[in-house]
Amino acid sequence: MTIDDDDLVARIRQALKVVIDPELGHNIVDLGFIYDVSVDDGVVHIIxxxxxxxxxxxxxxxxxxxxxxxxxPGVESVDVTMTFEPPWQPSMISPGVRSSLGFAEVN
Incomplete structure (x- = not known):
């Protein structure tokens, strides 16, 4: 991955913040649902x-x-893989969102 790809990954992660989990009411990036974003010649792979x-x-x-x-811009195609390994857990939520959802601080 090049520096341009790093910038593209950052822009993709930002764009994914418009996707809101209907149950929790927060974006999927802050909820920790995005495990990986990579780019290969304009092809985006999201886990x-x-x-x-x-x-x-x-x-x-x-x-x-x-x-x-x-x-x-710069994305040619997208491949999204849904996985449950590792299983999602509340500790994956960003601290500010975790607090707003009422989860206790995880040490």
Whole structure:
């Protein structure tokens, strides 16, 4: 990955913040649902998760991620992989959002 790819990854992560989890009401980046974003010649690979394996919003979230990433200049195509390894847990939420959701501080 080049410096330009690093910038593109940062812009993609920012774009993904428009995707809001309907249950938790916060964006999927701050919720820790995005495990990895990589770029290879304009092709974006995103690995993401949801709160649980049977999450009814998983398809909605995956489609939102693909659509949002496609809008970023420099993105040719997007491949989104949904995984549940490692399982998502509240400690993955950014501290400010975790606090607003009422989760105790994780040490």
């Amino acid at each position: 993401m998760t949801a709160t649980t394996l049977g999450c009814p919003a998983a398809f909605f979230l995956k489609e939102g991620v693909a659509s949002s990433a496609c809008l970023v």
